[in-house]
Amino acid sequence: MRKTMLLVTATLVFLTYNLDNIYARKTPVPCYFQVKCLCIHETINSDLIIDCSRKNLSNVPDFPRNSYSIDLQHNGIQFINGEKFRNLTHLTMLDLSFNAIAGFNRSSFEGMKKLVVLKLNNNPLRFKGTSIPVDTFKPLSGLKHLGIKNIIPPIDRSKYYNIPDESLSDLKMLETVEVDILKADPFGQVYKSLIYLHTINMGKCSFYEIAVTTFRFVPYLKNLDIDISCTIRFLRNFHYGLSRLKSLSLHKLGTKYMIGGFSLIVCELMQTPIEILSFRNSFTEKTEDLSPIWNTIRHCLYNSRIGMIRITENNFAGNISKLEEPPYSLRFLNLSNNKLERFAMKLNRIRILILSDNFLGGFLHSNKYMITNKSMLEHVDLSRNIIYKLNVGLFHGQPNLKQIILGRNGLREVAFDLSQSPNLRFLDLSNNLITSLNERTMAMFENIAKISNLTIDMYNNPLSCNCGTLPFLIWMTKTRVRLLHIRHYRCVLDDGSEVTLNALKEIIYKQQKDCVSYSDILIGSTISLFIVIVLLLSALVYKYRWKLRYMFYLAKSKHYSYKASNEDGIDYSYHSFISYSDNDRSFVIKDCITNLENDGEFKLCVHQRDFLPGQDITVNITNAIHESKKNHLYNY
Structure with missing residues (x-):
């Protein structure tokens, strides 16, 4: 649980401080040794990060000695010549996924002792015969992450083999392996010698059972990611073989693949030290109701150590019945990209709530995502939800809020109240339809900025630069609120042209001059119009003075006549x-x-x-x- 809390805290720190680096990253430039590739001098000693992905390469280029990271994904490379990497002593990451590599030789990875990550996924590798010698990976003594899953099968399925266990015997520092499951007992005795191996990502399989003995030779397994599209059976009591399990991720399974029942899987996890649970693209066969799935998780794991749940990329577009209170230890909940149209739950102890990429705009116009009056929420993500207007009190009762993400919606104004969130540090309003902020909103942000170092991102909004928004433009130059990347903001002038705000003071000065001239013209025009109207009325009165006088006396006489008779x-x-x-x-x-x-x-x-x-x-x-x-x- 403590590690989960550290992970949640680290996530919050990342969300807070990594936002500033989005635009600050160095711009890649064409590499001098291969113009198709892009290079970045990332470190002080000029180590190169090289991106050669999707460049239609058939051979590995000659990389310089200071290569630090190389991405060769999605090319047509068929074979790895050892001479190409022999002198790359600083290389730590090499990604050769999505190529046409069928084999290696013993010298393919010679001299790469510092390599930490090697990805060979989605290649037509042949592990039987001499195409790939058993000791191919022996030079990679420092390797910690090996990706060798989703191997493209040959036409003759009888020649479809998984990587031999012996090929991994020399990778004593290995921590993570991505591998297909093509035999009944894929994790043999060799895995027992990999004492640092704590993460397994399972790739393709035809039919597989997870039983008590499945991971008996991987005693330190903590993270299991089942990223497969095949039938899988979770046998009863499977949890006994996962006594150290902290994280389980199921991807593209679907309820029809979970033989044994969803509730059986989740409830058995209660017997493990599970802290992170993910279901990605697992409930898509039809429109599902989130409630029974969520309530099963809540019932089975309420008293567990679960701290983080991700249920993403599913189809929950239907009606949602009551969602029960989350497990007691839950701090991180990600329900993004689920086609949700409604969501409301007790969020007493959750700190991070991600609801991005849903259809919650109509619901949140007049409702709240939180049933309770108070919460410990620190981060909420409502981006990409087709939001045009939010409930004024949506963020009430959340005094610990530090980050609110509302980017990529259709907001035209900030009509919601944030006065009860004095600790707010970051507000993402980017990619909306906001033209300016009114006086009330600016005052609200100023009050928050007096307490916390508030940062607001309004990038890619159609801001207006005219007399009506002049107070807003002046506020941007004087506010204590930090406007993230304000130089990238664009502003629409009265004539329809756009300008960037990298010279905001000059824009304000010009607008002030134009607005003063406009005011003078307006005042002069008003006075002139008033004079014209007075003269016209005077002329009309003079022209019809006798008729008007007659009408006056006639009315007066009628009045007195009425009094005299009564x-x-x-x-x-x-x-x-x-x-x-x-x-x-x-x-x-x-x-x-x-x-x-x-x-x-x-x-x-x-x-x-x-x-x-x-x-x-x-x-x-x-x-x-x-x-x-x-x-x-x-x-x-």
């Missing part, structure tokens, strides 16, 4: 206003005034007598109307 005790100046034409003048003066004023004690308003001189006729009329209790109109 209120008692109002003191009017006149009993009646008499409006008449000149034709009725005699009638009004002789009859109305005589009969009504003189005899009837009524006071009348007559324009010839009572209108005020100098006032507009309309004013006099409206005043007369308002000051009279009644109005009479004569028009004979």
Whole structure:
């Protein structure tokens, strides 16, 4: 368990500090001895890392003495001449996988005492007869990793042999071997002398049983990787032969190949010191439900030492029922590339959660991947999940978060809240659709950066450089947040052109000038428009002044008329206003005034007598109307 915790911690350190080296790696250049190959001067003493893979080579080039690592994968090399490697005394890694090599001679690896890794996978090697002498690998006294699996079989299957055990007898320092399983008892007595051998990667086989005695001559076996596409049977009590097993990886098996049952395999692992369990591309025959698989693992290994589980490259696109709480000791969970559309689990003690390459975007828009209110999560990877928007509180209750990976999604803004993750050190927002950050988000990042050394990667986002995003551009120059590889960022100007931010201050200066000019134009245009509108309204008022005045007095008269008809005790100046034409003048003066004023004690308003001189006729009329209790109109 302690080693698993160290592995988890080392993984966190790698994830934190190796990100900085992505762009810092040296650029390969064509090799002077073979222009098809690429070389890197990696070490201080100019040791060469050489990449000659996929270069259509039929012969091994003449490599220089300071060659440190050579990659010759995917070529057409058929034979290894010992003279080619004799003087490469500094060579530590040689990869000849995916070639057409059928054999070697005794001098093929002469002089390569410092070679640590040799990979010969996926070649048509013939281990029967004189094609490959038994002592071929004898010069490789320092070899620790030998890859010799997935051998291309001959047309005549009867000549299809595995590597003889005797060929490995001289590799006393061997720690890892990759080998096909082509006989009933593949790990013979020779393996007993390989006291440092702790890892076996099993390649091709036709039918194989893993029993109690399978690894009896590999007593120090800790890591078993079954990378095969064949029928395999796990016999009951197989765990007795794996008393030191720490890691088991099953690749491309499928449930139909696991004769004996999935639960039998997992539950027997409880009897081993298993710490790492991997199922890669193992549940793909149909759309599977993750729940029964996961719940079986949880049930069988809850009280085990299991610290790391990888279930990747499977088909869990269907509905998922309840996922039970992880095993108590589990700290690392990788469920990437499983076509998951939903995921929610108690994550009390898990520190690293990898959910990349799934379809969780729709689910995480309004849900959380964590059922519990608090967790010990330090690293979460949600990259490549078709995420356009996240639940605002997705990262709440996770105060220990140090890394959040959200790269290669469709995020247009940072709308989620990180205020409850003060220890955040790295946030990957690369390869999204973000154009800028708003004031709230920038303030949130600043607060986190006061506590931790926050680094943010926004590489390959369509950032905008305009007046609206000017505060964001200025923030990038002043923030205490470290913006990873900011010189590689690209920004889209208003005219549609793109610029890199390697001269950000100059871009800001230009934008400020353009924005000031734009502001002046905008203010001037606004004032001018206001003046034009005022003048236009003034002209309209002047043109229709009489009509407007009439409408005003008409409204006013209606108002007073309404009050006069509904209120008692109002003191009017006149009993009646008499409006008449000149034709009725005699009638009004002789009859109305005589009969009504003189005899009837009524006071009348007559324009010839009572209108005020100098006032507009309309004013006099409206005043007369308002000051009279009644109005009479004569028009004979």
